[in-house]
Amino acid sequence: MRENLSSWNDTIVALATAPGLGAIAVIRLSGSDAIQIVNCVFPNKDLGQAKTHTAHVGKLMEGIQVIDEVVVTLYRAPKSYTGEEVVEISCHGSPFIQDSILQLMIQSGARMAKPGEFTQRAFLNGKLDLTQAEAVADLIASNTEASRKAALYNLKGGFSTDLKLMREKLIKFSALIELELDFSQEDVAFANKKELEILVQQLQLKTTTLLESFKLGNVIKNGVQVAIVGKPNAGKSTLLNTLLNEHRALVSEIPGTTRDTVEEYLNIQGVLYKLIDTAGIRQQTTDTIEQMGIDKSREKIQEADIVIALFDVNTTTLDQITTWENEIGVDKIILVGNKIDLANKEKMVDFQTLKNIIFISAKDKDNIESLKVAITEKVIGEGFNKEGTIITNARHVSSLKKLLIALNDVETGLIENITGDLLALDIRQALHYLGTITGEITNEDQLDFIFSKFCIGK
Ligand SMILES: Nc1nc2c(ncn2[C@@H]2O[C@H](COP(=O)(O)OP(=O)(O)OP(=O)(O)O)[C@@H](O)[C@H]2O)c(=O)[nH]1
Ligand SMILES: [Mg+2]
Secondary structure: OOOOOOOOOOOEEEEOOOOOOOOEEEEEEEOOOHHHHHHHOOOOOOHHHOOOOEEEEEEEEEOOEEEEEEEEEEEOOOOOOOOOOEEEEEEEOOHHHHHHHHHHHHHOOOEEOOOOHHHHHHHHOOOOOHHHHHHHHHHHHOOOHHHHHHHHHHHOOHHHHHHHHHHHHHHHHHHHHHHHHHOHHHOOOOOOHHHHHHHHHHHHHHHHHHHHHHHHHHHHHHOEEEEEEEOOOOOHHHHHHHHHOOOOOOOOOOOOOOOOOEEEEEEEOOEEEEEEEOOOOOOOOOOHHHHHHHHHHHHHHHHOOEEEEEEEOOOOOHHHHHHHHHHHOOOOEEEEEEOHHHOOHHHHHHHHOOOOEEEOEOOOOEOHHHHHHHHHHHHHOOOOOOOOOOOOOHHHHHHHHHHHHHHHHHHHHHHOOOOHHHHHHHHHHHHHHHHHHHOOOOOHHHHHHHHOOOOOOO
């Protein structure tokens, strides 16, 4: 069991299902008095005698008044989510009943749980490590297949398994080096410095890979920003509508129709994209509102992860396309030639000399699938289907960065052949940062911050 970091001997209660009307709702209690509190208002059976993992039907009573007929499920410590005595009351889903039961539980001695307090208790009782607890929050918040998968992988301990292995190996070395210090008079060497050097290099590589995966992890969690930019009338708003399959943005043959940006979310193959339709960019305009729109479009180009540079194949020259490519950068840009339904063959042959252009008709919804494939490839590249851990949490990134610095110090120390006591200090520092990720090393403020982001009842 982990160190007792807060006063959590009391019994907490919260609604575990979404608030509002539903067929049924679940109210959960956790703490040493959980069973007793419910037992007091559940006259049908003596729950005090009931075994763990059993369900019981009966009436919840407030004095002589029946509040609801419910199913009570018991989980006795330590075989429960939190590791404490847990009771789940499945009641009828009216908000009035939910509220009445919560009040009844509070009158009987429970207190309202803080956000994430159930999971916090699970952590404090050693049921989950910190990355797993954080994965619970991510799983609840996940809104795409990809973010669900990443969270689930971490919940199963995928991420922390990697780190724990690293930590164990390093602890072994730390112990050997500290042993040497005890025998310093006798000039013995327990730790093989060459092996330590190899281990440190492996750890550096692993840490760097984990840090790099955050780019993708962040994208999975928060969505990829895709700006659609181009000259006025290129068909940007038409493309947005086609991708979304709805008439979201205004379309007209008048250049300069879109003034402010229009943003909508789209899910392609389990990844969330934020599509941003922008005002058409032209070199010169006397219209101040249009100019403001153009400035904003340029801002969006900077901010976006991907930029779809859309051009009308009938009015655009090869030079103009090359200019776009240079300005936006090959990494970000997807070149898309629009209005192929109006194009003449000679003009199209011209464009064929440039690779990587996708030709579409936004209006006729022609070749839109190829564009979606190009978008997916751009973000995900080969990285996505690769096995392995994806970091999705900013707290982990910050600890991993510090870990990398500490590992570099160990490496430098080895090269410069520093004394054992200094080397041991650097290794301990690296161990510390590894521990802060999985929660072996933590403090109350940090925990409160992490769990405050959970919803109440989890
Ligand atoms: N023939 C044809 N017309 C298109 C196509 N895509 C867009 N259009 C037409 O081109 C005109 C301009 O389309 P919009 O989608 O408003 O263009 P925009 O790039 O958003 O223009 P601004 O908002 O002014 O910058 C409209 O009349 C569309 O119907 C296409 O693939 N083929
Ligand atoms: Mg537009």
